[in-house]
Amino acid sequence: MAAPELAAAELAATELAAIKPAELAAAAQQAQASPASPTPALAPFSERLIAWQRRAGRHGLPWQGTRDPYRVWLSEIMLQQTQVQTVLRYYPRFVQTLPNVQQLAQASEDQVLQLWSGLGYYSRARNLHRAAQQVVAQWGGQFPRDPQQLASLPGIGRSTAHAIAAFCFGARQSILDANVQRVMARWLAFDGDLASTAAVRSLWQQAHQLLPRQDLQRAMPAYTQGLMDLGAMVCTPRKPDCDACPLAADCRARLQQRVLHYPVKTRKLQRRALTWLWLVVRDAQGRVLLQKRPARGASGGIWAQLYCFPSFEEPAQLERFQADCGWAGLALQWQGQFRHVLTHRDLTLRPAVLQLPGAGNALPSLPGSTEQADAPAPWHWVPVAHILAGQWAVPAALLGWLRQGGL
DNA sequence: AAGTCGGGGGA
């Protein structure tokens, strides 16, 4: 069978509008650019992708070279909306500290959050913890192989479930993360707006059609890795390197010379400005007061259940808190302000240091804080060195301020 | 369908 015909059949299977004959001819011509070679050069999508991954893809990452569902799962969760380079700073320490699902299930939520501190999207860590407990309780510590059962675990959606099933069990299921959406949208010249569920659903179906059909135990891990590697290394958002792409010969976006037009995704992100006053209480022993933030609050759920300095929106609130704690006579030393930008918040943080003459004591109550202290005794006197050593689950903004010499 | 949730990297 001539390879160009096979590629054409695959395109037809995507149920897109028919390819313009000129485009197909161009693709076939490019595929057989070498006149000395009678062998058709254009192998199927999946075969080209797998061959490219083995030759030029990413190898040797800490979560590769294993079919241990625990390690694969952990990596997939950490990598959600997070780049590889960032995860490399967290993954090794996490697996070394909690090397299997049983240990994770038995760990405290605070320890899990501490290992996650600075990585962001902290609900991932709490869902990870709960999912580990479910795996132990419901499946005796063995991850289910069925993607639907995997997706029933907290924090595991369709794409992550398919990734685990493909990497660990050779399941014939496609991922559809942002990388794959871009690769697919370009190769198919898919015009649907990926902000709509209908378009994404269509892309799911087409991604499924392109999956390997043979030798799945070997093919699926390399294919899945290849999709992500291609999106991260070659088919990048701004500067795709089409010369290095194994799919360029019949990439419809490229044939249209509109690679950067895809994927189509409308989005409107509004970022609200917010100013928080931080009360940094320091005692004579060099300890500071940390307060555990509530799960949800009027100021939004950012940094929920992390440890932070008592935070206020108005100076009067801060000063009333100061008085309630019996520190009314001590001078506040305002340290200026700095910005910390999150996806949906533009935070301005204004730390005010309050130096205690003696040791910090247990506090009778913490009234007046914007973040209601509804949990019992949610405050702690913590040596600054312990925070800097990563022993407390604190937001990156707090850690960054301390490292910049805020105290 | 829209809103929410962190932080870092790169152009």
Add this chain to the structure above:
DNA sequence: TCCCCAGACTT
């Protein structure tokens, strides 16, 4: 600055 990233969950 702005966009993007191995998404999932809630409303």
